[in-house]
Amino acid sequence: MADYQPAETTFAVDRDCKTLSRHVLEQLQSFSPEAQDLSALMNRIALAGKLIARHLSRAGLMESVLGFTGDTNVQGEAVKKMDLYANNVFISVFKQSGLVCRLASEEMEKPYYIPENCPIGRYTLLYDPIDGSSNIDINLNVGSIFSIRRQQGEDLDQTGADLLQNGRQQLAAGYILYGPSTVLVYSLGQGVHMFTLDPSLGEFILSSENIQVPSHGPTYSVNEGNFWQWEESIRDFTRYVHRHEGYSARYVGALVADFHRILLQGGVFLYPGTVKKPEGKLRLLYETAPLAFLIEQAGGKASTGREAILEVIPQAIHQRTPLIIGSAEDVALVESFIQDHNHRRQRQQ
Numbered sequence: 001m002a003d004y005q006p007a008e009t010t011f012a013v014d015r016d017c018k019t020l021s022r023h024v025l026e027q028l029q030s031f032s033p034e035a036q037d038l039s040a041l042m043n044r045i046a047l048a049g050k051l052i053a054r055h056l057s058r059a060g061l062m063e064s065v066l067g068f069t070g071d072t073n074v075q076g077e078a079v080k081k082m083d084l085y086a087n088n089v090f091i092s093v094f095k096q097s098g099l100v101c102r103l104a105s106e107e108m109e110k111p112y113y114i115p116e117n118c119p120i121g122r123y124t125l126l127y128d129p130i131d132g133s134s135n136i137d138i139n140l141n142v143g144s145i146f147s148i149r150r151q152q153g154e155d156l157d158q159t160g161a162d163l164l165q166n167g168r169q170q171l172a173a174g175y176i177l178y179g180p181s182t183v184l185v186y187s188l189g190q191g192v193h194m195f196t197l198d199p200s201l202g203e204f205i206l207s208s209e210n211i212q213v214p215s216h217g218p219t220y221s222v223n224e225g226n227f228w229q230w231e232e233s234i235r236d237f238t239r240y241v242h243r244h245e246g247y248s249a250r251y252v253g254a255l256v257a258d259f260h261r262i263l264l265q266g267g268v269f270l271y272p273g274t275v276k277k278p279e280g281k282l283r284l285l286y287e288t289a290p291l292a293f294l295i296e297q298a299g300g301k302a303s304t305g306r307e308a309i310l311e312v313i314p315q316a317i318h319q320r321t322p323l324i325i326g327s328a329e330d331v332a333l334v335e336s337f338i339q340d341h342n343h344r345r346q347r348q349q
């Protein structure tokens with residue numbers, strides 16, 4: 001009996017079998033308990049993405065999707081019904097998982113502990129359940145951003161103090177982008193990989209491996225409505241791109257969507273500090289640090305303008321940072337304007 005020779009069609013079948021959980025084990029080249037944990041973790045995140053995508057797809061037809069809850073979150077932002085739904089989805093998918101003891105979310109002032117998972121669950125999920133929720137009611141892109149860290153110590157006072165470490169402590173990071181298709185992009189520190197949800201299978205299937213951000217791109221993505229609030233260096237960068245050919249402005253108003261374009265096509269996204277918010281608007285632990293982890297894995301850069309995002313040590317769970325992220329050359333160009341201004345300011349002193 002000749003050895004079984006898989007037919008040509010096996011490629012398509014094998015491709016459809018490249019699910020997220022299998023990919024994680026391939027990435028780690030291991031079936032160790034930690035590898036199995038991370039594979040199961042990513043599978044739960046994928047389940048959260050599927051549940052949120054399904055809910056979003058019926059927005060407008062259901063009561064609990066559009067509009068506001070009437071509450072304000074710890075950020076001082078009006079809470080959308082979808083923010084609350086998505087926040088609870090992430091909590092629910094990790095219950096009875098034994099994986100995650102603690103979740104830290106944009107929507108919750110303090111970390112949430114899943115009692116039955118503590119202290120056996122040695123992982124913490126940090127997440128922005130719905131990023132860009134102002135886009136929901138107008139059917140534009142929104143996303144979920146996630147970061148996974150190992151819990152260090154028992155956290156007996158339940159303050160999550162061990163989370164106040166720089167972004168290089170992240171075990172994994174990624175996002176789910178809800179758009180014409182739902183894609184999940186993640187990294188375990190071994191490259192950046194993208195999966196596309198096949199609704200007919202209910203699975204995220206590998207669609208792009210080892211994504212590398214171009215060293216330069218035409219896009220600059222920033223809310224120029226804040227121009228009057230910016231430092232002069234950022235204004236000078238904006239004047240530069242206005243006066244030089246080859247730049248295009250693109251701004252969706254959802255960080256995940258703007259980042260995804262930059263990751264695939266190059267360019268730079270900025271959310272700089274302003275007079276009113278010198279630290280900017282975006283949160284470090286579950287927005288800028290996870291994306292910085294990804295962009296560095298993809299060969300790009302992420303900076304506050306003065307230091308690498310992944311070096312920033314947070315003083316609080318909801319700490320914000322300015323963000324300049326994208327192609328290495330384009331981030332360096334923005335930084336050069338900031339450095340020029342710093343040098344000029346020093347010479348004047």
Ligand code: P6P
Pocket residue numbers: 131132133134223253254255256271281282
């Ligand atoms: P602005 C959404 O609220 C968000 O946190 C990010 O997704 C997005 O990049 C940013 O705020 C948009 O803020 O001030 O430009 O509306």
